Amino acid sequence: MxxxxxxxxxxxxxxxxxxxxxxxxxxxxxxxxxxxxxxxxxxxxxxxxxxxxxxxxxxxxxxxxxxxxxxxxxxxxxxAQPSLREAREVFEARELLEPRTARSAALRATPQDITILEQHIKDEHAAIAAADQGRALRLSGQFHIEISRIADQTTIAGFIEALIARSSLIIALYWRRESALCESFAHHALVEAIAQGDGQKAQELMHSHLVDLHSALDLRDRTAQSRSLKDALRL
Amino acid sequence: MxxxxxxxxxxxxxxxxxxxxxxxxxxxxxxxxxxxxxxxxxxxxxxxxxxxxxxxxxxxxxxxxxxxxxxxxxxxxxxAQPSLREAREVFEARELLEPRTARSAALRATPQDITILEQHIKDEHAAIAAADQGRALRLSGQFHIEISRIADQTTIAGFIEALIARSSLIIALYWRRESALCESFAHHALVEAIAQGDGQKAQELMHSHLVDLHSALDLRDRTAQSRSLKDALRL
DNA sequence: ATTCGCAGGATTGTATATAATATTGTGTTC
DNA sequence: GAACACAATATTATATACAATCCTGCGAAT
CATH class of the missing domain: 1.10.10.10 (Winged helix-like DNA-binding domain superfamily/Winged helix DNA-binding domain)
Incomplete structure (x- = not known):
C-alpha cells in the first residue's frame, strides 16, 4: 500500500x-x-x-x-468568556454537586485511590515550586475530577468535569490578584478525611473549599457595557 | 426546494x-x-x-x-442503549438535582410561570386522552425542564435537560409494563406547592415523584450477554 | 470632515470527492 | 460439509472544492 x-x-x-x-x-x-x-x-x-x-x-x-x-x-x-452570571451559576452548581461527591468518595476510596490523590498533591506542589502557574491550575482541577471518579458516579463526574473546565475560564477572567491561590492545604485536608473514610468531614471540607474559591473571585456587577468593551481589551 | x-x-x-x-x-x-x-x-x-x-x-x-x-x-x-448502571446513575443524579431545583422554582415562580405549568399539565392530559403515549412522555419530560427553567439556574437546568433526555431512553428500555405511568397527579401536586411558594413541600414532592419513577423501572441485573443479543432483537 | 455605500479579501458553511475501514458473500481447500 | 481466505460491497472518515457571509478599507457624496 x-x-x-x-x-x-x-x-x-x-x-x-x-x-x-x-x-x-x-x-x-x-x-x-x-x-x-x-x-x-x-x-x-x-x-x-x-x-x-x-x-x-x-x-x-x-x-x-x-x-x-x-x-x-x-x-x-x-x-468562551463566561459572564458574571454564568460564573456564579457554575460555582453554585459545584457547591451542590461536589460536597456530596466527596462524601461518596470518602466512603468508597481504596488505598490505591488515596495513593493517587497524594501523588496528585505532590505534583501540584512540584508545579508550584517550578512557578508553573498554568500546570498547577490544571492539576488542581484534575484533583477534583479524580475525587469524582473515585465516587464512581460517571454521570455526575461528567457534569463536574464540565464545571471544572469552565471554572478555569472563570478564574482567568475574574480572579482577584490579591487573594493567593493556596489550594494545597485544603486538598491535603480533604485527602486525609477521605483516607479516614470520614464522609461527613470530606463533604464539609469540600464545601468550604469551594466557598473559599468562590469568594476569591471578583464577581461584582460591573457596567453592562463592559461585555463589549472587554472584547476590544482582550485583543 | x-x-x-x-x-x-x-x-x-x-x-x-x-x-x-x-x-x-x-x-x-x-x-x-x-x-x-x-x-x-x-x-x-x-x-x-x-x-x-x-x-x-x-x-x-x-x-x-x-x-x-x-x-x-x-x-x-x-x-444509545443506556446500561443498567447508567440508568441507575441518571436517576440518582436526578434525585440529587431536581428536588433542590423544584425548591428554587417554588421560591421564584411568577403567576405567569404557574399558568405555563398548568397548561403543560392540560397538554399532558390531552395527549393521554388521545392515547398518544409518545407525546405524553415527551410532555412529561418537558414539565420537569420547565420547572428547572423557572428555577433560573441555566447551568443546572442544562444538566437536568440532558438527564431527562436520557431518561426517555431508559424508560424505553427498562419500563415495567405492570406499573402505570400516571404522572399527572404528582405533577399537579407539584404545581400546587410551587404556586403556594412552598419550597420545602415542592422539594419533597419532587423527590418522591422521582423515587416513584425510579421504582417503576426494572433495573435488576440480567445476564451480561443480553447487551449484544439485544442488538439482534431490535433489528 | 463625516457618513454611507460598495467592492475586495478573508473566513466560515455546505457539498462532493476520495481514502480508509468494516461487513458480507463467495469460493476454495481440507 | 465446515472453515478459512479473500474479494466485493457498503459505510464511515477525511480532504478538498465551491458557495455564502462577514469584515475591512477605500472612495464618493453631502
Missing part, C-alpha cells in the same frame, strides 16, 4: 484526530495559555495540526458543547 | 441546519419513535433532510455529546 498522507503515521487507529485537536486546545485553555476571547481560526488550527478543516471543526464543535468555546455563525470560534 | 422554517435570528450560535436535524432526531427519540439501538445511517438521514452528510454528522455528534446516540468508529451512529 502506498502512504501519501503527511499526517502522523504512528497512531492510525488509536485516537481519533478530532479528539486530539480538542484535547490539545482544551489543555491550553486549562493552563491559561489561551485567553478567553481568543479567536480560534479553522485554517490556522488545521495548519498547526496538519489536518483538514473538517476534523478541526469537529473538535471545535465538541469544545463548544462543553461551553469551552463559543461558535458564532459565520464569524468563527472563540475561547 | 422546500423551505421548512426560517432560522431564529437571535441565536446564531451554531449551524442552524445541523441543529434542526439533531432536534428532529431528538424529538423522535423522546417520543419513542426511534428505539434504542436503531442504526442512524448518514446517507439515509442526509437524503431524508435533503442536506449533505456533513451537516448530518454535525447533528449526530451533537446528539452523541448528549449521550442520546452512540457513535462507533467506522461503524456509524446508533440510538
Amino acid at each position: 502506498i502512504k501519501l498522507s503527511q499526517t502522523d503515521p504512528r497512531s492510525p487507529k488509536t485516537t481519533v484526530t478530532a479528539d486530539k485537536v480538542a484535547a490539545s486546545l482544551s489543555l491550553a485553555i486549562h493552563e491559561h495559555r489561551l485567553a478567553p476571547g481568543t479567536k480560534l481560526g479553522e485554517d490556522e488550527i488545521s495548519e498547526l495540526f496538519g489536518v483538514s478543516r473538517t476534523v478541526v471543526r469537529a473538535g471545535l464543535q465538541s469544545l463548544a458543547h462543553q461551553q469551552l468555546v463559543e461558535i458564532q455563525r459565520n464569524r468563527g470560534a472563540f475561547v | 422546500i423551505k421548512l422554517s426560517q432560522t431564529d435570528p437571535r441565536s446564531p450560535k451554531t449551524t442552524v441546519t445541523a441543529d434542526k436535524v439533531a432536534a428532529s432526531l431528538s424529538l423522535a427519540i423522546h417520543e419513542h419513535r426511534l428505539a434504542p439501538g436503531t442504526k442512524l445511517g448518514e446517507d439515509e438521514i442526509s437524503e431524508l433532510f435533503g442536506v449533505s452528510r456533513t451537516v448530518v454528522r454535525a447533528g449526530l455528534q451533537s446528539l452523541a455529546h448528549q449521550q442520546l446516540v452512540e457513535i462507533q468508529r467506522n461503524r456509524g451512529a446508533f440510538v
